[in-house]
Amino acid sequence: MQVNNSFKLMAVLxxxxxxxxxxxxxxxxxxxxxxxxxxxxGHGGSGFPEFSNQLPANSWTxxxxxxxxxxxxxxxxxxxxxxxxxxxLYHDGRLESQTDCYGCIPETESETIISCCYRNNFSxxxxxxxxxxxxxxxxxxxxxxxxxxLLDLKPFGQCTEDIIVDLDTFxxxxxxxxxxxxxxxxxxxxxxxxxxxxKLKALNPGFRVFKDGVNFDENFSEATTIGFNGITMSNLDIxxxxxxxxxxxxxxxxxxxxxxxxxxxxxxxxxxxGIITDNIELLQNFLD
Numbered sequence: 001m002q003v004n005n006s007f008k009l010m011a012v013l014x015x016x017x018x019x020x021x022x023x024x025x026x027x028x029x030x031x032x033x034x035x036x037x038x039x040x041x042g043h044g045g046s047g048f049p050e051f052s053n054q055l056p057a058n059s060w061t062x063x064x065x066x067x068x069x070x071x072x073x074x075x076x077x078x079x080x081x082x083x084x085x086x087x088x089l090y091h092d093g094r095l096e097s098q099t100d101c102y103g104c105i106p107e108t109e110s111e112t113i114i115s116c117c118y119r120n121n122f123s124x125x126x127x128x129x130x131x132x133x134x135x136x137x138x139x140x141x142x143x144x145x146x147x148x149x150l151l152d153l154k155p156f157g158q159c160t161e162d163i164i165v166d167l168d169t170f171x172x173x174x175x176x177x178x179x180x181x182x183x184x185x186x187x188x189x190x191x192x193x194x195x196x197x198x199k200l201k202a203l204n205p206g207f208r209v210f211k212d213g214v215n216f217d218e219n220f221s222e223a224t225t226i227g228f229n230g231i232t233m234s235n236l237d238i239x240x241x242x243x244x245x246x247x248x249x250x251x252x253x254x255x256x257x258x259x260x261x262x263x264x265x266x267x268x269x270x271x272x273x274g275i276i277t278d279n280i281e282l283l284q285n286f287l288d
Contacts, residue, residue: 025268027287031244032273033252039274040283041074041150042066043256044091047278056098056118058089059130063138067147070280074148076190076256079135081155081170086110087135087177093159099132104159110134136177143181150254150276152212153191171199179204190232190254194222201227210254216242224249230273232256235263240270247271258283 030036044057046066055062058077066072078091088105095101095108101116118130139149151174155165178187189200190210197209210230213219216238219231223246230252243253255267256276264283267275277283 025265025286027268030268031247031271033247033250034273038268038272038283038287039073039148039254040071040280040287041076041148041254041274041276042070042072042280043076043276043278044078045075046070046072046280047259050278053278056130057091058133059118060133060138061130066280067142067145071284072147072280074150074188074274076150076152076276077135077138078152078154079174080105081165081173082110082113083107084109084111085169085173086113087173088113089133089135089138095132106165107159139177139181139183143183146186148186148188149183150188150190150210150274153189153193153196155191155193155196167193167196167199171196171203174200175203175207178207188230188254194226197228198226210252220246220249220251223251230254232276235267235270235275238270243270243272 030038045059045062046055047053048057049055055065063075063077066075077089080088080090082088082105088110090105092098093104095103095116099116099118101112105113113132114134116132155167155170174189178184184204184206188208188210189197190212191197192212194211197211200207201209209228210232211219211223211228212232214234214237216233219233223231231246232254234257235255236257238255246253252273254274254276255270255272258264258267258275259278261282264277264286268286275283
């Protein structure tokens with residue numbers, strides 16, 4: 001009897017999964033704050049590395065492929081501050097996790113950092129050399145383009161707990177760069193660190209500032225209390241009603257942790273304003 005009940009439960013789950021996977025997505029009736037459009041945002045460029053995508057995240061080639069090759073609307077890139085106050089595109093806490101260098105971004109001069117090359121963990125092609133790059137170089141190159149750049153800001157040193165990046169310096173350097181290039185309307189500042197976001201908003205109230213977080217109620221409260229423009233959350237941590245609640249409060253919602261077909265369909269049904277994806281082509285196929 002217990003075995004039969006287990007089979008019945010499994011069958012119900014399978015039917016439920018198939019039902020939700022096959023539910024039609026009414027793309028003409030997406031209710032969001034982006035005029036019914038869903039921004040396609042490449043994660044780290046064209047997606048984080050795997051066998052089908054061997055380009056390092058945050059590398060020039062990966063970003064170029066996403067924007068110019070795959071026609072994404074935007075890219076989500078990780079930004080840290082070097083020891084000499086240069087803005088570096090890099091995800092991890094330590095350089096040795098992905099490159100041929102050793103150390104931490106906040107403790108290392110930018111000249112040393114941009115000489116570091118990403119290791120290729122998926123092939124033996126030793127002719128591929130992808131260097132760590134400066135945010136300034138990237139934005140200068142795309143200053144006249146239509147693309148949007150979502151900057152995932154990482155202000156705290158991730159190597160040891162006693163290394164703390166000066167938030168005023170981080171905010172000032174970011175502000176000076178974006179204003180100089182006149183890219184205020186094409187930059188989204190995103191971070192878990194509310195104090196840094198508040199400083200950016202104070203320096204330039206016109207900036208688009210999004211609060212990242214894992215708890216919707218906390219994220220929503222911080223964003224609405226301080227006057228941010230949106231929130232970013234994992235698709236697994238937010239439901240359709242919460243997205244609607246954020247929209248009612250005037251907050252954009254960008255979802256991430258989206259890659260496979262089922263997750264992409266699930267995210268779209270929640271009516272987000274943008275989706276950060278590791279599979280740009282799949283998301284575009286849903287939207288076409």
